Amino acid sequence: MEDLILVTFTGGGIQGIVNYPSLIQRNFKSWAFVGDLISRNHVQSLLCILSQVDQAVEVYHDEEYRSKRWHFPSHNFTLSVVWTPFLLRADIFEDINGVSSSEIQLHLDKLDTKWTEQYNNFDYMVIAGRKWFLKTAIYHENDRIQGCHNSHGKNLTELGFKYAYSKALQLVLNFVTSSDHNAFVFLRTTTPDHFENGEWSSGGTCNRTVPFKEGEVGMRDVDTAMRDIELEEFEKAAATVAKNGAVLK
Numbered sequence: 001m002e003d004l005i006l007v008t009f010t011g012g013g014i015q016g017i018v019n020y021p022s023l024i025q026r027n028f029k030s031w032a033f034v035g036d037l038i039s040r041n042h043v044q045s046l047l048c049i050l051s052q053v054d055q056a057v058e059v060y061h062d063e064e065y066r067s068k069r070w071h072f073p074s075h076n077f078t079l080s081v082v083w084t085p086f087l088l089r090a091d092i093f094e095d096i097n098g099v100s101s102s103e104i105q106l107h108l109d110k111l112d113t114k115w116t117e118q119y120n121n122f123d124y125m126v127i128a129g130r131k132w133f134l135k136t137a138i139y140h141e142n143d144r145i146q147g148c149h150n151s152h153g154k155n156l157t158e159l160g161f162k163y164a165y166s167k168a169l170q171l172v173l174n175f176v177t178s179s180d181h182n183a184f185v186f187l188r189t190t191t192p193d194h195f196e197n198g199e200w201s202s203g204g205t206c207n208r209t210v211p212f213k214e215g216e217v218g219m220r221d222v223d224t225a226m227r228d229i230e231l232e233e234f235e236k237a238a239a240t241v242a243k244n245g246a247v248l249k
Helices: 037-050 161-178 221-242
Strands: 003-007 030-035 057-061 068-072 077-083 088-091 104-111 124-128 137-141 144-149 184-188
Touching: 030 037, 037 068, 037 077, 037 124, 104 161, 137 161, 144 161, 161 221
Parallel strands: 003 184, 030 077, 030 124, 104 137, 124 184
Antiparallel strands: 057 068, 068 077, 088 104, 137 144
16 A cells, blocks of 8 residues: 655745655656645746756646646656646636636545546655635535535535535545555645735735744634644544554654
């Protein structure tokens, strides 16, 4: 079974956890970031770092240029970003500017095949997805509508984002821990907002070049709630696989 590692963030990030340029000089031939916008940002930073030792060649992109794949020919190393903001199957009706024409239709019992069908190709994978669960959505299970989050006027049961996020993590962790594929998988937990002096859409700045120190920044109630869900579901998965002699850390 693969190794599943929980990476928790209490500030702006973790420094020195991996010597990235050494990755493509070793036997780790494929690394993927799977999730939402944060995953894309991580890939862009990593591309810059890896360019110190090799030049990347873009070999794939989807129609919206959200999912991409690069190859480092001198080292036969592949880096991917897979856009799947819920990690689940979701019908999303947003334009390129984020303007929605209808509620998101989210299937809480179906993983997004955009990443699961590629999973066996990855030696390392970083999973992250949470902010989109705050959006208005209608929830489906067993091909039936079960409820919603913040969908007013629809006469649906308000299940809330916590319910959906827990369901999603349960499904993701079960998929990873039950797979025969030998990969290192990192579950990236919720972080504090990295914009200061305002939100991203209201004049906030993002000029920080080093992580926050302990106690320099707090987390909003909603971020704390999501992080608590991540820790809870990880601990439950760890207890389950421990019965088979495996260890999650």
